[in-house]
Amino acid sequence: MTAQPTVSILMPVHNEQAYLPAALRSLARQTLTTWELVAVDDGSDDGTPAILADAARRDSRIRIIRREEGGLVAALNTGLEDCRAPLLARMDGDDISHPRRLELQTAYLQAHPETGLLACEFRHFPRTGLKQGMLAYESWQNTLATHELIMRDRFIESPFVHPSIVCRRSLMESAGGYRDNGWPEDYDLWLRLAQAGVRFARLPVPLFFWRDHPERATRTMDEYSAAAFRACKLQYLLQGFLKDVPSVVIAGAGLEGRAWQRLLSGAGIAVSNWVDVDPRKIGRILHDAPVIGTDQLGRQTGKILVAIGVRGAREQFRTLVQPLSLKEGLDFICVA
Numbered sequence: 001m002t003a004q005p006t007v008s009i010l011m012p013v014h015n016e017q018a019y020l021p022a023a024l025r026s027l028a029r030q031t032l033t034t035w036e037l038v039a040v041d042d043g044s045d046d047g048t049p050a051i052l053a054d055a056a057r058r059d060s061r062i063r064i065i066r067r068e069e070g071g072l073v074a075a076l077n078t079g080l081e082d083c084r085a086p087l088l089a090r091m092d093g094d095d096i097s098h099p100r101r102l103e104l105q106t107a108y109l110q111a112h113p114e115t116g117l118l119a120c121e122f123r124h125f126p127r128t129g130l131k132q133g134m135l136a137y138e139s140w141q142n143t144l145a146t147h148e149l150i151m152r153d154r155f156i157e158s159p160f161v162h163p164s165i166v167c168r169r170s171l172m173e174s175a176g177g178y179r180d181n182g183w184p185e186d187y188d189l190w191l192r193l194a195q196a197g198v199r200f201a202r203l204p205v206p207l208f209f210w211r212d213h214p215e216r217a218t219r220t221m222d223e224y225s226a227a228a229f230r231a232c233k234l235q236y237l238l239q240g241f242l243k244d245v246p247s248v249v250i251a252g253a254g255l256e257g258r259a260w261q262r263l264l265s266g267a268g269i270a271v272s273n274w275v276d277v278d279p280r281k282i283g284r285i286l287h288d289a290p291v292i293g294t295d296q297l298g299r300q301t302g303k304i305l306v307a308i309g310v311r312g313a314r315e316q317f318r319t320l321v322q323p324l325s326l327k328e329g330l331d332f333i334c335v336a
Contacts, residue, residue: 009091011091030097253274
């Protein structure tokens, strides 16, 4: 067995023959050479096993775990147990890492012991055919440049692309690894790490390239649906912002706000007021609660969930309530 590596790369794969060779080539080009790849083949029945076996014959840093198909979470935990380095990088078999990705992320974590998880900027590829929503997600996530911004927006969407992060392995293990709760396993882990006080950071450099294709897990798995994300968010909101809260105000009387009303009702939390900027909605009654304007808000109104799905409206809400001295994270939190 080789000496302990600086960083372990955890890569679960299932039927990745189309893209895996390019992913492996991007690792072979890394300027940091003291890495190991733990590739967990989750029951592939295409050319994936042969591609991995050939790569391992040529590079002793590559280790393969072959298992019967058991799903992504089980594959991740199997690989996590076999990783030896103090730092753990994630990557999938259909993505590409910049040649300096491991060098720069590892150097940052070594120089900043207070940081537990480090992301980087990412880019979708191929760019042709990308929908506006994907481009907006890319732009939003890349603006979360500090721990404070990541924490502020952590309930909006996943603040990290899972296969782009490098984390201290001990923190992932102490958090309990990955869990299968019917929602995104990576998002669940980020929220647990945040709850445990882990400090996050992001390198302001695009070091990871996330391949968009119809078979990508985020497009095909029920665990990545909008409803699954909401359920995950609620689980952690109930342990913090919404703990022992009998009722809330929902900012946004559209489809997203109504979806949250139904979810909260199932958890025994009522909606006391709705907030909207549309004068045609203000004064109406929606699900037994009045729709009010932002000028009627105040701390006495109650805690506010901002569930506005319209692009740009979230920032508009933040601007409108600024004169009211409402504190984000204390008086209101954005969930969409």
